[in-house]
Amino acid sequence: MLPDDNRIIDVRFDEQGLLLRQTDGRVLALPIADTSPLHKATPEQRREWVLTEDGRGMNWPALWPLAPDGMVSVWAIEQDALYEHALARLQQVHRDLSALPPDERELVALWRMEAGINNGGFMQFFCNWGEETCHLAIEALGRVGAQGTRQCLNDMLNVAAHYGETEEMVSLSDLPGMLPPDERDRPYALDQAFWKYPESLAKAVVRHYAPRVASHTG
Structure with missing residues (x-):
């Protein structure tokens, strides 16, 4: 069954949380x-x-604004499972990223990108x-069709090129001051653009990688 065909057909709550039954x-x-509005909801x-x-997602309009993929999203859950699989495989090869097959390398790079x-x-x-992991994430974003996020990351990398012009050891907080004056607001602006997620990255990642990982492990 393709990810898009596997929908939520029943929703229940128990003492531990939320139970979602799917088509499959x-x-x-x-x-x-504890921080979720659902925790205190009646x-x-x-x-x-x-x-x-x-x-493949659920919203509670009375509790928070509607989200396109849902505040509870099967896409996000399945994306997390793909990331966890890739990270577990990375541990198995003693954190040698080059020892992983391409799909798993890309998933690790995407996880590092989002987490960081x-x-x-x-x-x-x-x-x-x-820079190597950054380039790998850019390649992966292009492969899954997340062109808006890819452009954002590519622009970030271009800004970071200014930081390579010095060999001084500086703290992370000092780095924006090393940019030309007209570029100093650029890193934060690009972070903001990334945080808005130009497209549904979880959906793109699951659609591309879930069938491929399943074929390797099935």
Whole structure:
């Protein structure tokens, strides 16, 4: 079954969290975080959910604004599973990224990109993982068709090229000051553009990699 065909057909709550039954018979069990509006919602409010257009996400309009893929999204859950698989394989090869097959290398690079930029911005990602991983993530974004995110990351890398002009050891917070004056706001602007997610990256990643990983492991 292709990812797009596997929809949510039943939703239940239990003491642990949320249970989503899908077309293929699988049930996804999701804990509800203490910070989630669902944690404090009444039973009546919890029942007031609506499915996204593709049937693979859920929104609660009375609790928070509608999200295209849903505030609970099967796309995001399946993307996380792909990332976890790739990271587990990386551990098995003693963190030697070059020892992984191409699909798994790209998934690791995409995970590093999202984790790094969402946690501390592009420069945190770049300083933690370097130019090679950045280029690998750019290639992967092109492969999955996430052209808006790819352009954003490519622009970030072009800005980072200015930082290679000095051999001084500086802290991450000092790096923007090393740019020309008219470029100093550029890193934050690009981070903001990335955080808006120009397209559904989870959907693009799952559509491209899920069938490929399944064919390798099945």
